[in-house]
C-alpha cells in the first residue's frame with residue numbers, strides 16, 4: 001500500500017506518553033496489515049510556547065498540511081494558564097482548527113462495558129447509550145470579532161457570533177450523512193427562540209432535511225438538550241450543533257457515559273484529512289509517571305484509520321484488541337478497581353499491540 | 357400588616373390551574389399569619405397574543421410595575437411556536453425581564469426526599485445536592501444586536517454578546533451575598549479561554565472577591581461545569597454565570613435532581629421586587645385536566661414571602677406544609693408511583709393549605 005504520512009503532535013502533560021503508545025500501535029498495524037506510514041513530530045501547545053515562543057509555530061502548521069492526518073496527544077497546563085492570549089495553548093488549538101479548515105468535530109460518546117459502573121448515571125438509564133455529537137468547530141462566537149469599549153456601565157466586552165448559510169450547510173450535510181450510517185436519527189440543537197444565528201441554523205436544517213428522507217429529524221433547544229441528555233441518553237443517535245453549544249453538550253455527553261478517559265474524537269474538514277485526539281486533557285498532575293491511560297489515544301488511531309484512510313480491517317483490529325485486553329481484566333490506574341494491580345502506560349500499550 | 361400587592365400572571369397551559377392553588381395558599385397565609393395581600397390578574401404570553409395581539413400588553417407591564425411582586429404560572433405552547441418573533445410568548449418573557457429590570461435569576465436545585473429515586477443519577481452521587489444557580493438575566497447574547505447580512509457564504513446571521521463591568525458587578529455581588537448566607541462556596545462559570553466577555557467577567561469576579569473573604573471562590577469553565585455537575589453535584593453551593601450559560605446549566609442542574617416538577621425560581625432586580633415562577637413549563641398536553649402538580653408554584657409563593665416580603669414565618673409554614681403532605685404519601689400523577697391513587701391539582705392544593 002501507498003505510504004501515508006501522519007503528523008504527530010505529542011503536546012503537553014501526559015500527551016507524549018499516550019502518543020508513544022499510539023505510535024506503537026501504528027507500527028504494529030504496519031506489520032500485521034502491511035500498511036505503511038511515516039510519522040513526523042511537531043511542537044504544539046505549551047511546549048511550543050516554551051521552545052518557540054508561540055503555541056502554533058509555522059513549521060508545525062506546515063508539517064500538518066503536508067500530512068494525510070494529524071494525531072494529537074493533549075495540550076495545556078497550569079504553567080501557561082496565566083499567559084497573555086497569544087501565548088496560551090488554547091490559542092494554538094483554535095488556530096490549528098481554523099488553519100487546517102477543521103470545521104467538524106466528531107465526538108462519539110459510548111459506554112464501555114467495563115466502565116458501566118463508573119458513570120454517575122444509573123446503569124438502566126445508560127443502557128444502550130451510543131451517541132455522536134457533531135460540533136461545528138470553526139465558526140460562531142469562538143471566531144467572531146471580540147473587543148472592549150467604553151460604555152455607560154464602564155468598560156464593556158463584546159463577542160460576536162456569526163454563521164453563514166454555507167457554514168451551516170456543510171456541517172449539517174455531514175451530520176445527516178453520519179446519521180444515515182448509524183441509527184438514522186438526527187437531533188439538531190439550537191436556541192431558535194432567542195438567537196438569530198439559531199434561526200438561520202434551523203431554517204438551513206429544514207431546507208436540507210428533505211434530501212435525507214430516511215433520517216428522522218428533531219429540533220431540540222439547547223437548554224432542553226442539556227436536560228434530555230440526562231433523562232434519556234440512549235434515545236439520541238447523532239446530535240448536530242454550533243460551536244459553543246457543542247463544546248458544552250459534547251462534554252456533558254462524554255461525562256455521562258462514565259467512560260470519558262477512553263473516548264476519542266476526530267476533527268474533519270472537506271476531504272478525508274482529519275485531526276484525531278483523545279477527549280481527555282493533558283493531566284499535568286500525573287504526567288511523566290507512567291500512570292496515564294493510552295486507550296483513548298489508541299482508539300483515536302482506529303478512528304483515523306477508518307475516517308481518513310478507510311483501513312477498516314486495521315481499525316476493527318485495534319478496537320477488538322482494546323476490548324479483548326479490557327475483557328481480560330487489564331486496567332490502568334484511572335479505571336482500576338484494585339489500584340495495586342494497575343498497569344503502566346507502556347504495559348497497557350504493549351498488551352494491546354500484542355492483541356492485534 | 358401593610359397590604360401588599362401581587363400581580364398574578366396565570367399564562368398558558370397548566371398555568372391557570374397551578375396559579376389558582378398558589379392563590380389558595382396566599383389566602384390561607386392571610387388567615388393564619390394576619391398578612392394582607394391584594395392580587396391583580398394580568399394577561400401574558402400566548403393568551404395575551406390571542407386576546408391583545410401581543411405577548412406583553414402595556415397594561416400587564418403596568419400591573420406588574422404597580423405591584424410588590426409578580427407570580428407567574430407558565431407561558432407558551434405549540435399553538436404559538438410558529439408565530440413571527442413579535443408574536444411569540446418567549447418574546448414576552450424576554451420583554452418582561454428587561455422592562456422590570458430583573459437581572460438576576462435564582463434557580464435553586466434541591467432534591468426532594470420522596471423524589472430521590474426519580475433522578476437518573478445514582479442516589480449516592482446525589483446525596484446532599486443543594487445548589488443555587490444565579491443566572492444573569494438581562495444581558496449577554498440574549499439582548500445584544502441581532503441581524504442578517506449578505507456575505508461570501510450566502511446569507512449570514514449575527515448575534516452580539518456584550519457585558520459591561522456594571523452588569524457583571526451587580527450580579528456577582530448578589531451571588532457572593534447569597535453564598536454568604538449558604539455554605540459559603542461560589543463557582544463562577546465562564547469561557548475565559550475563548551470569550552472576551554468571559555475575560556471581563558472573570559476579572560470583575562476577581563476584583564470583587566476580596567470583599568467577601570469568607571466565601572471560597574472557584575472559576576470553572578462552562579464545558580467543565582457541565583461535566584462537574586454530573587460528577588460531583590453535591591460539591592456545588594452557589595454557581596454564578598452569564599445569561600446563555602445559565603440557561604443551559606440551570607436546566608441541567610434542575611434535571612439532575614430528579615425533582616424538576618417541584619422546583620421554583622425567582623427573578624430579582626435591584627430591590628426586593630421579584631418575579632416568581634415554577635421551573636417547569638406550561639405542559640399543554642395535560643392542561644385543563646386537573647393533572648398538574650401545583651407544588652412548584654406553591655413553593656414559588658414561599659420564595660416570594662422570603663425574598664420580597666421577609667415573611668419568614670409564612671415561608672417556613674408553606675415549605676413545612678408541602679413536606680408534611682408529601683411525607684404522608686400524597687402525590688399528584690407526575691410524581692405518583694401508583695397513578696390510580698394520584699390526587700388532582702386542587703386536592704393537592706387543599707391538603708397543603710390545610711396543613712399550614
Ligand SMILES: CC(C)[C@H](C(=O)O)[C@@H](O)C(=O)O
Nearest residue numbers: 090091093094247549550579
Ligand atoms: C481549550 C478550548 C479552547 C477547547 C474549546 O472550547 O473548543 C476545548 O474545550 C475543546 O472542547 O476542545
Ligand SMILES: CC(C)[C@H](C(=O)O)[C@@H](O)C(=O)O
Nearest residue numbers: 193194223446447449450603
Ligand atoms: C423561553 C426562553 C426564552 C427562556 C430563556 O432561554 O431564558 C427559558 O428557557 C428560560 O430559561 O426561562
